[in-house]
Amino acid sequence: MRKKLRNSMLYLLAFLVVVTLGACSHEETEHAEGGTEYTCPMHPQIVQNEPGTCPICGMDLVPKSGHGTAVEITEDLAFLLRPTNTTVVSSVATTKPQEKTVQAAVEMEGIITYDPRRVYTVPARVGGRIETLFVKYNFQPIRKGQKLMEVYSPELITAQKELLYLVQSAPEDKQLIEAARQKLRLLGATDAQINRLIRSGEESYTFALYSPYDGYVIGLNTAAPTATPSTAGVAAASTGGGMGSMGGGSRAGATAGSSPTPPAEDVQLREGMYVSTGQPLLRVINPEQLWAEFNIPAGEVSALAEGAPVQITFPQLPDEALEAQVDFLQPFYGEGENFAKVRVYLPGQQKLAMVGQLVSARASYTAAPALWVPKTAVLDIGTRSVVFQKVNGVFEPVAVTVGTTEGNETQVVEGLQQGAVVAANAQFLVDSESFIKVNK
Template structure:
């Protein structure tokens, strides 16, 4: 009987032990200033354990801000490798190929005037314009065609000097030759001087003839298209103004209009007085024109003087011309990231209009380099990535790409010829992934 009583007492003590330990633990937590909160309602904070007055859940102890983070054994590092650092797949693989590739540069451009064939006709002497024989801009003129009649006291005096010598001192060849030369320098032609010597009568209105063949313009008109090469469009017009470029000496039927801001008439008028050296008219010889192209800065190094180029006209399907690069400008325009390339075009007999939009193509062979299909490289915007296969998995590696040729892309750095990469980099990435390229050798 006494033995049973002892056994019951021991059992009771065993049952009371957990409650004693819990009470001691609570006393220690309260002594340490522990706070308790509800997992579902963090606004509930108490200084002792209990239940949430909102949902009835047991309050849990809050972790202090300076509590140490749990340590992870070093043996678990392989479990912490990011999911986007390696991909297991069985897609097709390729190797970069060291080779030369036939490439092509495509350039947009516009037809413009050859500035070497633009001439200014100034007034060689002062006077009054008596009659104008050209009436509007882009009117075709021929060499020797009459442009205007002018009255000039200076020219009248020069004629009288020659007539005086011919009448009073016909044997003085030196003075007579000097008087003739003075008239030539003032713009008189040999025919006018001969007629003066024959008729022995000075002319008070002197005719000025064009020394060039081309199109006449007011000096204030800009003779080049104002539109950018990539957006230029052909201008059209009517009447018998500027013809096709082939009409520089024969008057073709095709026409083009002046720039929208250009004056349609001449600044000089009949009855106006002009001064010596004043620019009266401008003549443009358009039998040869320029094709000006914009080429990307990274492709300009492939072009030099004499490089063959094929030119097609956007407004004339099927029409092409063969020419060669005449000049690659050694400077960039302000705010531009492309170079200007100039090509000479023979416009005589061709339906070429100033301002026409054209496309130029240059074929060349690249140097020996590593090439891969463009699908094997993923462009992330700020870098390019290829998937390198190692130990049965694909790991992203940063690569530097160079020029492109059709479906091929040059690898400047990041890969070697014996590397094995995924043939389709896009296949390994979904639309919402971002590839972290890092050193995965450790």
């Protein structure tokens, strides 16, 4: 009987132990289930407290492990975890940048223009009325000493009478006579006209004006004249000498750019119209000396200097080149342009060169010592240029600053070190900045 009672007590104790352990296990399970977090395997930023699906890709969420030892991110593991668009694993030919000095050249396109130092303005030295006009149309050729017009001027008549009076009444007063002669010279009279006046002894009521230059007339009577003869469209052309350009040249401040004719307002001349002192009468261009004006990219202008050799080719003679040199570099950029101007004088009298003609040129210069790589090793992705440098067996895009390109080589100004290994052909990647992630 005692034995049965003892066995019953043992069975009861075992039952109580099993019940107690089951209750503890259930509480731990409930506690664990209540604290479990769920995340998306593809989008770890998605975290929820209950099972479900990813709102981005639709995959089932899995429990997020909160136990165990944290994984140590070693250098090799960090390399494997890098984004796929930062490195490229490929078997391509490689090359190393070479530091050297290269004889480079820049291609330029330009136009033949006037030499602005040979653009002259002929103003009126005295006011009066044009009686006879011998230059009547635009681009009319004239030569030095050619009669341009005959004018009636009360001021010239008075000056002639003063000289004749002194010659006839006081021939011994050489000083006064010379002063009267000089006054006529300043009014535009030549020595031949003054000597003829003294020989004839009679003043002339119309006085002839002669051209002091060779060339042809531009900007003359190309627009309708105004209604008032005395103010008939007088052009305020830029003159260096004002009234004195009848006796010497004045530089026109206009430079010929895209237009073959220097920019200036038209001059209107008609027989019977009145002109005032200092009014521009004619603009004359001497085409014996021409120059070519070229556009050069902004990145190339610093490489050129005055005296750099230039080979100019004409469309009608593509196999022949005219040897010249850079004479002037424009020190500023025009509004809205990204090109500088280079001016080259054409040596001698070029019979093939015509004003307004388009020409090509090749300017040579010695590039500064720099690193040079094959042209195919540089990839232009629009906003920048990159090369693919080999690091630890893979290729990484590296942003570089490139200079000039000569032949099959490109100058790398910044971004590469000597001894670096780069892909010889960078075109194996898609030309898209969204794909190529460049480390800044």
